[in-house]
Each structure stands twice: as C-alpha cells, then as structure tokens.
Amino acid sequence: MTGEHSACSRREFLVLAAAIAVPLPGCTHQEPGGVPPWMLTPDTKMDPDLERDVRIIHELLVHHQEIARTVDHFSYGVRTTTTSADRDVAANLRTHVERMRWRLARGDAIRQLDPLFAELFEHHAQIDLQVEPLPDGVRIMETSSDPRVAMLLRQHAVAAVSEFVATGMDRALRPTPLPPGYPG
Numbered sequence: 001m002t003g004e005h006s007a008c009s010r011r012e013f014l015v016l017a018a019a020i021a022v023p024l025p026g027c028t029h030q031e032p033g034g035v036p037p038w039m040l041t042p043d044t045k046m047d048p049d050l051e052r053d054v055r056i057i058h059e060l061l062v063h064h065q066e067i068a069r070t071v072d073h074f075s076y077g078v079r080t081t082t083t084s085a086d087r088d089v090a091a092n093l094r095t096h097v098e099r100m101r102w103r104l105a106r107g108d109a110i111r112q113l114d115p116l117f118a119e120l121f122e123h124h125a126q127i128d129l130q131v132e133p134l135p136d137g138v139r140i141m142e143t144s145s146d147p148r149v150a151m152l153l154r155q156h157a158v159a160a161v162s163e164f165v166a167t168g169m170d171r172a173l174r175p176t177p178l179p180p181g182y183p184g
Contacts, residue, residue, distance in 0.1 A: 049103075050110075053103070060092055060164075061164065061169050062168065062169075063092075064164065064166070064168035064169075065168070067083070068083050068084065069082045069083075071157045073154055076150050077128075077144055077150050079140065079141045080142070080157055082139075083134060083136040084137055093137045094137065101129050104129060105129075107121060107124045108121075109121035111176075116155055116175075119178060119182075123148075123152065126146050126149045127149060128142070128144065130142075155179040159177070160176045
C-alpha cells in the first residue's frame, strides 16, 4: 500500500492525533487549523517504534471504560495498579507500560510539547520505574529522590493517566499542566 492513501474517519484521526499526533499510515484527514502544537512528537522516520506505540495507546483510549486504576501517593512518587477484566486490554496495558519504560530509559519522548510530558522526559534519568506484571494488568512503582520530579510523577499518574482512563479520548485531546507549585 506504499504511496496510496485512504481516508480515515474523523474519530480515528483524532484518537491517533491525541495519543501523540502521528496519523496512521495512509490516513490523510487534516483538521482545520492543524494539530495543536503541544501534541507534536518527532516524525516516525526518526522514531521507528512510535507507530507501534501509538497503536497501543489508541486501543487503550478506545477501551478506557474497561480499565480500572488506583493510585497510591508517597512523598517520593506513586504506586499505580491498572487492570482490566478483558484479556486483550490487560495485555495492551502490560505492553504499553513496557514500551513506556523503554522510552523513559532512553529518553525517547512522546507528547513532547505537552508541558508535563516534556518535563518528565527532561528528567527521565532521575526516575526509577519498577514494573510488576499482573495477570489482569500491571502495577508500577514510579519514584525519584528529587522532590520536584516526584511532583511530576504524581501529576502524570493523576492528571494524565488516570484522567485518560476516566474519559479516554476527551482527555487525551488536551495538554497536561505542570503540577501546582512546581518550581520548574
């Protein structure tokens, strides 16, 4: 299908754009005024893993109502448990977390112009991420010895991921502010 383009629905386009602003190959829909700049991520040619990561994020956003999530707060970070009774959704949760752990370790950012995501990836080397796969999802311990980075981790857990789980696409279309009082 190289060189060919097919139309995609407005919903398909927005779901992918919201995830990290990279349309599916062949998807030529263009919104008036373009994509909000905070959603931008490098070209897939520069980041060959991006498309695969977008597809998983897309699936999780579409199936957000099938996901349950809890967040425990600590002064140094958060522990989150994210699960689903649906086997495929649970598998996507585990895959997504492994992919994001890999991206964080390498500093390969997503949503680079989203204020919170940009700041998290700027401090990626100061984040310790421990992942425990569960039969129905994943448990994560995200910590940092830097109190400012711990603030970012808590904001990511609550004002980004938990909100993505609660409302899916509606929330993914908006940038994530830095935490109140963040001294960045």
